[in-house]
Amino acid sequence: MNRTILLLLVLVCLIPTLAPAQNEADAEARSKILALEKAWNQAYKLGDIKALGSILDDDIVLVEDDGSLKTKAQFLASVKAATSNEEQVLPESLTVHVFGKTAIAVGVIGVKGKAGIHRERFIDTWLNKNGNWVCIATDATPITHGGA
Numbered sequence: 001m002n003r004t005i006l007l008l009l010v011l012v013c014l015i016p017t018l019a020p021a022q023n024e025a026d027a028e029a030r031s032k033i034l035a036l037e038k039a040w041n042q043a044y045k046l047g048d049i050k051a052l053g054s055i056l057d058d059d060i061v062l063v064e065d066d067g068s069l070k071t072k073a074q075f076l077a078s079v080k081a082a083t084s085n086e087e088q089v090l091p092e093s094l095t096v097h098v099f100g101k102t103a104i105a106v107g108v109i110g111v112k113g114k115a116g117i118h119r120e121r122f123i124d125t126w127l128n129k130n131g132n133w134v135c136i137a138t139d140a141t142p143i144t145h146g147g148a
Contacts, residue, residue: 026098032133033096033103033126040135041089041109049076056135057127063139065120088112092119101128108143119143 036055043051053076062070070078094107103126110117125137 029098029103029128029133030096033098033105034094036126036133036135037094037096037105037107037124038091041091044079044089047079047082049080052076052079057129060135061137063137065140065142090117102126103128103133109140 039051040055042048043055053072056072056075058072060072060075062072062075064070088111090110090112092108092110094105097104097106105124105126106122108119108121110119120140120142122138122140124135126133127136
């Protein structure tokens, strides 16, 4: 009985020392994902498929704003085929939530193209694979009038 109480006391004392390390790791992951999201926007704007290729997982699930699905190869081919990327991505907001080796980035972007500017809410799912964060899924949904 005394051994059980002693073990519980040791565990209770250790828990506060573990929380700061986890918070620091989460903050570091959030910072890394924010930088990768910015790098993605920049690489897309410049048509840099090599940079995009390193950010996106080979098995990524890309859900376009019209509901269609693209593979990584299809997405990169569409970026490469654009002589000059007609769309500009204008980030409005971005929040990152970390869950261990997985992170969810949620934000709103303005997309400026030939038809004017429209807004989309996106959600990107990131996974830390072998020490590197890669995007494993992304979805964009158009925001209709007033959707903040």
